[in-house]
Amino acid sequence: MRQITATQAAALLRDGDTLLIGGSGGGHAVPDALLAAVGERFRTTGMPCGITAVHPVGLGDGRTRGAGHLAQKGLLKRVASGTFVNSPGIARLALDEEIEAYTMPQGAMSQLMREMAAGRPGLLTKIGLHTFVDPRLGGARQSARAKEDLIEVVQFRGEEFLFYKPYHVNVAFLRGSAADEDGNLSMEHEAVTLEMLSMAQATRRMGGIVVAQVRRIVPGGSLHPKMVKVPGILVDAVVVDADQWQTYETQDSPAYSGHLRVALEDIPRLPPGPRRIVARRGALELFEGAICNLGSGISTGIANVAAEEGVLHRICLTNEQGNIGGAPASGNEAGAAISPDAQVDQPYQFDFYDGGGLDLAFLSFAEFDAQGNVNVSRFGGRIVGPGGFINISQGAGSVVFGGTLTAGGVPKAVERVEQVTYSGPYARSRGQRVLYVTERAVFQLGEAGPELVEIAPGADIEADVIAAMGFRPRVSPGLRRMDAGLFADGPMGLATRLAERPPRPALNRLAMAQAAE
Secondary structure (H helix, E strand, O other): OEEOOHHHHHOOOOOOOEEEEOOEEOOEOOOHHHHHHHHHHHHHHOOOOOEEEEEOOOEOOOOOOHHHHHOOOOOEEEEEEOOOOOOHHHHHHHHOOOOEEEEOOHHHHHHHHHHHHOOOOOEEEOOOOOOOOOHHHOOOEOOOOOOOOOEEEEEEOOEEEEEEOOOOOOEEEEEOOEEEOOOOEEOOOOOOOOOHHHHHHHHHHOOOEEEEEEOEEEOOOOOOHHHEEEOHHHOOEEEEOOOOOOOOOOOOOHHHHOOOOOOHHHOOOOOOOHHHHHHHHHHOOOOOOOEEEEOOHHHHHHHHHHHHOOOHHHOEEEOOOOEEOOEEOOHHHEOEEEOOOEEOOHHHHHHHHHOOOOOEEEEEOOEEEOOOOEEOOEEOOEEOOOOOHHHHHHHOOEEEEEOOOEEOOEEOEEOOOOOOOEOHHHHHHOOOEEEEEOOOEEEEEEOOEEEEEEEOOOOOHHHHHHHHOOOOOEEEEEEEEOOHHHHOOOOOOHHHHHHHOOOOHHHHHHHHHHHHO
16 A cells, blocks of 8 residues: 555546546545546646546535536546436536536446446346436436447346446546555544445456545554454555544544434424424324434424424434434534444445335425426536435335425425426326425325325415415315424424334334233
8 A cells, every 4th residue: 555645646636547436425534645636737737637527426515625626717627426416517518518427326326336346247227217317308418528338128038127337437436434554444533434345346447546535544454354444455545634534524523423322312402484384294104113214405304393293203204424323413514423333335225225124214395396306416507416315215115205395485386396306197197195394285106297285274265375386286185284393392292103004014013922921
């Protein structure tokens, strides 16, 4: 193992290379010092030109860090990522048609790293069918310059699948907490572990160079073998950044890394308003032992509600980056979790999601339409991308989409979404239960699209709901008022409600077996 500087690492990139980058969101295991060095090299020398950047998760602080270091005209030829939301500079290049831009399901990209590591031809999956990722609806393209077909529709054993093509990697930038003198990498202080191992294996298999950024070097043989996430045989060089923070906002949180358990009930109570109402109505879908995912935005409030109601320990919240249990972080810290029970590598978390492991998914919507389609990936002149949304929404047993009915007076329920990130018709064909929860009405996906099933107390159907929509929904003959407790200031008795609902089938089966003894 060789120790080099960040400047020397940046010099490894040649014009036209493909750079594979580890990390997640707001600085979680992001090799930021290496990316900054690449950006600085281009500013001073004009090299490297026309590189392809591949990273399953969006990277950045919402301003200039992460992938934002690469957001310079001429440096990038193509970007393939789960989302651009963390790096507005990249989104701007895509909108200005300066790069070939693709945003793909985060889980598919994560799992593709594993396929590449094994030398398999690519990833075969149903994830992304009938969304903008499907080549018949756009092929994940977010710029007109993106001409190459990176995804194909294929028939296998009489069924339709999407085939995600692999990448040829020249250089990989990864990150760990420490490296020993033999190059073995540990990640004990990181908030996530992601697919660092698969990335290193894939790059090495293709003859590429693996560079890891770490906070410190430790003596050879001092790392417990079970703490090593990437073995030294896969690491070509290490760059030490002694000032490496755990995330862009947090220098070191032992609650994120699992070194300290904190009282989850201390999560702050949501203030009165639409966000609180939507989160509380979504929480009514919870049941004993429910395994859930909380998406970004308004849906993260489910954790706050569960904590306030004292039921957080009776459900299991997860996030796609690999945290199981605890309370998923929100805002720029999304991707981490406070006091998780377990942390698994991201590809395995998506295996669980894709296989139907989630009982409930609580996701936000930017807009939904008359067919029940949902858009979170491109709207209002913004390119966001799907992140883990497509995997999560397609794989969950039930999905609760949350959001306000309007934004700045503009309807978010529209005749036709700008980009299909979730297909209502495909969900109907698979028998998935879907709710669209707003602060003044609740809709359920029916045969003719979203059907109005609940309305806020005192609200008028025509004046307060349908007039605020871009289409006329079917009104259920069993229309009822939303629970008045959702709008009250105090607790709504969620603990009692959970006790009255059937638990997860597995828990119910165990209880029956014990009772029979």
